[in-house]
Amino acid sequence: MPRLRLLVLGVAVSAALAGTPVAATGAPLAPVPLPLSEEAWPQSAAAPGDQLTVTVADSGVAGADGTRRLTCRPVGGTHLRARAACDRLAELATGSRDPFAPVGRDAMCTMQYGGPATARVTGTWQGRSVNASFDKKNGCEISRWRALEPVLPASAG
Incomplete structure (x- = not known):
């Protein structure tokens, strides 16, 4: 009986060193396929998704003004372009800048006016709280x- 235990232990150690999982009996286990995309994971296993409320006024774009909900991971909500918006947020997440940060006080901005559009974005992005205002009063x-x-x-402008 001790020889069988040593044999099983030896197979397990060899398999571990080779990166092959084994059962308690010493037999190699079949690999278990894992989901390839983040959306395939159950929500309890995935990181909490982005959840934003976007309120837009005076954009000049038909149907764009109003308050919309946007959720990512999974994509949803009432946002008119939810998939594209979530894709953009994912792209911005790889950068080092916070897209919701205000323009710095010492920023040199062109004195151009982009129109009366305003927006407010609140909620959660990348696990951080968001409460940001946007307008088009200067180049920055x-x-x-x-x-x-x-x-x-x-919007135009």
Whole structure:
């Protein structure tokens, strides 16, 4: 009996070193396929998704003004372009800048006016609380708005 235990232990150690899982009997286990995409994981296993409320006024885009909910992972809500908005947020998550951060006080901005559009975004993004206001009163604010499209509507100006 001790020889069988040593044999099983030896097979298990060899398999572990080779990266092959084994059952308690010493037989190799079949690999278990894992989901390839994040959306395939059950929500309890995935990181909590982004949940934002986007309120837009005076955008000049038909149907864009109002309050919409946006959820990502999984994509949903009442946002008019939810898939594109979530894709953009995922792209922004790989950068080092916070797209919801206000323009710095010492920023040098062009004195151009992009129109009366305003927006407020609240909720959670990347596990952080968001409470940000947007407008198009100067070049810096216009750039900040455009960086967040299509979360915010692409308006003329």
